[in-house]
Amino acid sequence: MKKLFLASFILFAFSSIATAQQLKSPQGEFEMNFSLTSDGTPTYSLKYKNKEVVKTSKLGLELKNDKKSLLNDFTIVDSKTATFDETWKPVWGEVAQIRNHYNELAVTLNQKGTDRKIVIRFRLFDDGLGFRYEFPSQKNLVYFVIKEERTQFAMAGNHTAHWISGDYDTQEYDYTTSKLSEIRNLSSKARSENASQEGFSDTGVQTSLMMKSNDGIYINLHEAALINYSCMNLNLDDKKMIFESHLTPDAKGDKGYIQAPSTSPWRTVIVSDDAREILDSKMTLNLNDPCKIEDTSWIKPVKYVGVWWEMITNKSTWSYTNDFPAIQLGITDYSKAKPNGTHGANTAHVKEYIDFASKHGFDGVLVEGWNQGWEDWFGHAKDYVFDFVTPYPDFDVKDLHEYAKSKGVKMIMHHETSGSTRNYERHLDKAFKFMNDNGYEAVKTGYVGPILPVGEHHYSQSIINHYQYVIEKAVDYKIMVNAHEAVRPTGICRTYPNMIGNEAARGTEFQAFGGSKPNHVTILPFTRLIGGPMDYTPGIFEMNIQKFSPTNTSKVNSTLANQLALYVTMYSPLQMAADLIENYNQFPDAFQFIKDVAVDWSESKYLEAEPGDYITVARKAKGTNNWFIGNVNGETPRTSNITLNFLEKGKKYTATIYADAKDAHYKTNPQAYTIRKITVTSKTKLSQLSASGGGYAISIVENK
């Protein structure tokens, strides 16, 4: 646990109980008003710089088999305000220290007739509002089932939103940018096919939802600390422009089994008139509990390569043989099977990756498809799909362990579950023990396809609990977890920093499945990354996949320079260099940036930002004086103008600038880049053209 630098918590108890309460943020820019309507319905509203951001919005929960629910007939029985201010040090992060500073209002409500109490706790920061429901221990409210949470976010206008369609089983849609009023008509087009998906409404969207008002206010809606609760979507009433919470149901259609005392996750509204401040917000982390892991010395940022992109692009296969229509683990005899000749995870090939990682200073090598069962791994609702400890005949665990060790490289484990959560839990202890025994310190997990138990969803309460179970079990074995297809993060990495990565959005793999929009990476930091880092797997140098995988006609909608910038713009303590070795070997000068770039930072400065258009950020590598800058650009070519005033005054640095060539374009000329070195100081101003789907990356090293 990190020490608190400065912590103060001042509590004020009011004796007078009014029906309305006001709360202001520490610097006074935000004002939150809480009140009860005449029928005792709790409501809140939020102003930023005297502009209405959230109009009066209802709060409450609809319960199953409960006439009154927790919706109205409330009176205020207690109201407490407090101020909190502390600075804490994350184990890894965009910055070395984070200030957690807010004013708090906790309103205790009592429901007439039922004598049930709930607390609604508001925390108002200088970057926005968080609030949650709390269910204290009491006689009349012990166990209950949520039919639906009825939390509203009433918008003040027909904002522009960057949204993906609400879904119980996938987050991997491309973003659509539209007015709120246009969501309904664009919804079906926005729902591309996925291995698992279930929508619920034409105006349903996911969080984190990024919006911009006509008068230039940026508004982000999300949640924080999603623990033992169902994940929230938002459903829009597009007449009134009111979003309402829509929780992910379980197999019976229920939205949550609650036992008091407990709390809901925080509902968050991050607001600014400067888009850079949205990216800079630490509110989501601050609303999570402090680190619960006593000794965090084993948790380390990781830069890695791996046997992955070749399967994603169909160049090689996860499977070992084509002999069997279906696999029965422990019964199917692979030793007598005819190898299909395309199995990527073979010892000799993995050694090439270990050599490459060692030569270029990467920490780890991920290998997918190493274990038996990939021949029918997906789409069959197969319970016993993997055992996570039995390799294919051509993958020598011990040999590779020794070889990697001798080369100073760590193997990274892969646990695809195919959504069969019970099977994974059954094998978890043995699988983690196997990792400990064979030198694996991190695991990439996967949940492709519909969830087992049948009827459950990727984001229902019970499965949220599964992901959490895996993270906490991993702590016992000192294992870092990078979960793919799991629920979108909500800042839980503050509490469990062994969760060093998540996918939970449309990652680079979709560039091999038909492509993502060129401005995708200018939106993700405003949406998906609000909850925590993403294992986006950047670094693709060969945009024409067909060159090495003839059957795959998909193009990567990005310039090479944009791919380099992602290591800085897409913050993550876990970064992959995802492309094939042979593609990196073609561009050793550009590859140098991936080798050099840090994965842990002491400072981060968002220099330019507009969701959907561009992001420019500078980050200082932890424990050094070196800086790295990344700029990603959307579809329209643009000149980025930045000042390096964050550099130490009076010092000279050498900047290596990896930029789009003048004729670069994500579609027609993605590999055209330039590299130049210049001397810079804190007074240097840079002007740099970024192509369509392009960007630039800069490494800045102090001259000594």
Place this chain on the structure above:
Amino acid sequence: MKKLFLASFILFAFSSIATAQQLKSPQGEFEMNFSLTSDGTPTYSLKYKNKEVVKTSKLGLELKNDKKSLLNDFTIVDSKTATFDETWKPVWGEVAQIRNHYNELAVTLNQKGTDRKIVIRFRLFDDGLGFRYEFPSQKNLVYFVIKEERTQFAMAGNHTAHWISGDYDTQEYDYTTSKLSEIRNLSSKARSENASQEGFSDTGVQTSLMMKSNDGIYINLHEAALINYSCMNLNLDDKKMIFESHLTPDAKGDKGYIQAPSTSPWRTVIVSDDAREILDSKMTLNLNDPCKIEDTSWIKPVKYVGVWWEMITNKSTWSYTNDFPAIQLGITDYSKAKPNGTHGANTAHVKEYIDFASKHGFDGVLVEGWNQGWEDWFGHAKDYVFDFVTPYPDFDVKDLHEYAKSKGVKMIMHHETSGSTRNYERHLDKAFKFMNDNGYEAVKTGYVGPILPVGEHHYSQSIINHYQYVIEKAVDYKIMVNAHEAVRPTGICRTYPNMIGNEAARGTEFQAFGGSKPNHVTILPFTRLIGGPMDYTPGIFEMNIQKFSPTNTSKVNSTLANQLALYVTMYSPLQMAADLIENYNQFPDAFQFIKDVAVDWSESKYLEAEPGDYITVARKAKGTNNWFIGNVNGETPRTSNITLNFLEKGKKYTATIYADAKDAHYKTNPQAYTIRKITVTSKTKLSQLSASGGGYAISIVENK
């Protein structure tokens, strides 16, 4: 694995493929005919002694999202017959050796248009028919989902049946005896309240279903080897008197996820014109795989007492305190809680049971309510309900372990899961390790209340797999399992003899919940016990529960002599003496029978039997020359006439007869019994009156 005494397997392959096939039982009393209808639907029929038992009945499966299903358009492509004869030794059982002798017909069918193959395998024994579906490995049938199994059992008349209503979540109904045509009208009355229940039809019934035709043929329908498949109910077309299989659905309403190669469980039809032969049938065991446990030396029959009846009757409580509305394991602090003063599982009280067990030669002491969490254990869909390793403050595991060891008694573990199967699996390894560490060799498991994951059922495929997972995991720790509220057994104890007990029917506890019908125990051996032994927990001496638990007005509908007889008539290698110590101390002469009776047998002779009316059985204790006889009687008083011709000729024995007194009656005078000793030989004939709800028990010891 037990050695085979005699095994022969002769295979005949026919080259000529007819559209009809006939199979006869080894002794020729049964004739099974298989044929295809004109549209290629497979059918079978069964005759016994030239009487129609099953009229022409359809076979097949309806598949989900599959137009053709596996119902018709079949042609016979292969047909093989074989004869099998072996004798095997069960680890424990009613007899020391079991003959497995049948003629087999395996018909391979190919479906036109789809080119899919299934095999229907028939085994005809001298006591009935077993058949199953087999799905061989093939290209066109790999994964499929069962919408419904369409196996018919067309009855030849309006039989009398002993039935309980079909249900997905309980087997604990009292039996109703009626004509098949009367089931519909009696159905709702037959469905008493249960902690978990979900019916599906007014003519739905459970197996094992016991019937008797008007011309005196006894017919029993059940299943054998229920592994990785949903449990079968039967739904009656009461116009045509055709039963059809109705499988237990999962949370989505589907009936089974199948991957070829695999097989269905066996569907069984046990038939005789002598009711005793139904009880004597070993067909269900024979249709299961041989023992899969290499070393079975640790599996031993158990006679036990325990802290149980006092909670069932409300004399004491499982819970420790009344302080908390709800428990959070690991957070709720029991050390500061006020004890409720009624907690049964306290160290001092358990020691009384250990002393009692030691004094009277019992093997084990079961203690329920020893572990934290019982305050809100049931009915809240609570996920983390127990951890199975943390005792209440007043239960000293180490002390009791040492104390029991010093007294030569084994503690028996209790794992109530409250139906929260994921939670149980998460803790299973630690819980079993805890048992190993503390001298527990057997565990009673429980599944009270609706199943978690939500939407699943006690008898759906996924939960069937859970029970099997627990049994197989227990083998790793050399632990014997006695599962309550789990699926009704289907002979799997042959394969996994560590499954020494099951409840899976209305047990003695219901005598404290309002009572069971007095003839209940004359039906159970014809129904529930067809699949394997039951932990019925007999031995209640105080029928007026109110005497020791003032708030409980339920009466035990049985005489004391009937309770003694149950140790012989309700075969089980695990037998409890369920009553309170003080109640046994009142009747030391009757208690002697419970002390003497064996729990493992070399021979069993069913002397008299009529389902619903009476059962008389004599069993020879394994490894001795001693015999025990039990007779249970239904509502009508009756004189039982038996001959002891199973005794060794020329030898003299002393028989101690525990019988109903002349004025005994389950309702008005249940504790009236007589004990007399007489000398008997193989020529002795006994005539003994059994009261209403009564019976008798005899121990026979060779004079030396």
